[in-house]
Amino acid sequence: MSIIHRVRLALVLGSLSGFGALTIDMYLPAMPGMARDLHASPSVVQLSLIVFVIGLALGQVLIGPLSDTWGRRRPLIVGLSLYVAGSVCCVLAPTGGWLIGARALQSLGAAAGTVLARAIVRDPFQGPAMTRFLSVAMLVTGLAPILAPVVGGQVLRFTSWRGIFIVLAAIGAVLLVTVLVTQRESLPPERRRPAHIPGTLRAMAALATDRSYLRYVLAAALMFAAVFAYISGSSFNLQNVYGLTAQQFSLVFAANGLGIVLLAQVNGFLIGRGREAETLLRSALVIAVVAASGVFACTATSAPLPLLLICLFVVVSMLGPVLPDATTLPMGPHAATAGAASSLQGLLQFLIGAAAASAMGVAGPGSPIAMGVTMLVCAVAALAVLLLLRTTIAEQRGVEAGR
Incomplete structure (x- = not known):
């Protein structure tokens, strides 16, 4: 593969990987205003x-398993088309219920970009080469959490929250045209799996019982949940409780996104110098637990805002090394079912993230301590899964060797 092609x-793949984050982050500064405009409670928004x-x-x-049968390009084109349609429906939303339905449609399109980006990377790459490529792609992916809230905050200076979804529709249309013009099919016909629902279910079941695969996937999902608790609660907490304006909040959010990008590049540099992804992943999770403890302490004691922001920055930044390392390690042995492996990883990642946000929402979206508790619990659970399942796997192999 030539340098230009790489x-x-x-x-392209960095943009597709950041699609979900872009769609989430850009409208965060507008959430309090959306609740007022739609005459809905903050919980509905x-x-x-x-x-x-x-x-x-x-x-x-x-979408992931379908791409193992149909190839990556066609499902990606269909998904991006759904995304544009869902974004337009968000622009036209007259009520909170309409907005929720439009976001559901929009999410299906974003799912195609997220899952297929990982599968497309796995088609030509594996091992350290895959990790290094993912770290480079994070330069683009990381622009989403950096630029999205800033752009959203600036759009709000000139128009309402509906203008944010107009921008998202335009971005989706640009990506759709780009894929149509430049993206070649990465999965050749001879490597595709026949459309067979029982076979797909068996492949998913095999992945779900593969402890080595689950160890990394669950660790990444729980770490993502810790960051998603911040994403879900920070807009209301930092603006309504700590008094930041929409523009100030967008700058804080962008700074944390920059941390993700920088740490991803450090991770790629270290991988290129012979450091093991396993060691880097474990180190990142340990740091995340320490920083999440700081977030909890700050929210529980009403510590000064700068101290809280420092702890948040460290926790969120650790997602930079965790995601590429915890994607390469479980995906490597599953080349034949890369779409299914990627889809199960995405399912667990976002369902656990949604569960964390829902649990936090019980205390109300404006509860800083609920955000702190959720981030700490998820970070600790991520590290525990990585360490405990390693012991379980080692013991299992010892028993099998004894037989």
Whole structure:
């Protein structure tokens, strides 16, 4: 693969991988205003976020296995078309219920970009090469959490929240045209699996019982849930409780997104120098637990805002090394079912994230301590899964060797 092709592929796949984050993050600064404009409670507006995440998860379960049969390009084109249609419906939403339905449609399109980006990377790459490529793609993917809230905050200066969804529809249309013109099929016909629902279910069941696969996937999903608790609750907490404006909040959110990008590049650099992805993943989760403990302490004691922001920055930044490492390690042994492996990873990641946000919402979207507790519990659980399942796998192999 030529350098030009690699760069182009990284740009396209990085954009597709960041599609879900872009769609979530851009309208975060507008959530308090949306509740007022639609005459809905903050919980209803937050529900539109949770529904989007659930649709993003379920859509990946459908699209991933289909791409193992039909190839990657056709499902991607259909998904991007649905995304544009869903974004237009969001623009026209007259009520909170309409908005929730439109977000569900939009999420199915975003799911195609998220799951197929991982599968397309797995088609030509494996091992350390895959990790390094994912780290480079994170340069583009990471632009979503950096630019999205800033763009959203600036759009709100000139128009309402509906203008944000107009921008999202335009971005989806540009990506659709780009895929049509530049993206070649990455899965040749001889490597495709026949359409066979029982076979697909067996492949998914085999993955769901593969402890080595689940170890990394669950660790990544729980770490994502910790960050998603921040994504879901920070808009109301930092603006309504700590008094930040929409523009100030967007800058804070962008700074945390920059941390994801920087740490992803450090991770790729270290992988290229012979460091093991397993070691880097474990180190990132340990740091995340320490920083999440700081977030909990700050929210429980009403500590000064700068201290809270520092702890949030560290937790969110750890997603930079966790995602590429915890994607390469479980996907490597599953080349023949890359679509199914990617879809199950996405399903667990976003369902656990939605569950964390829902649990946090019980205390209300404006409860800082609920955000702190959720982030700490998820970070600790991510590290525990990585460490405990490793012990379980080692013991299992010892028993099998003894037989």
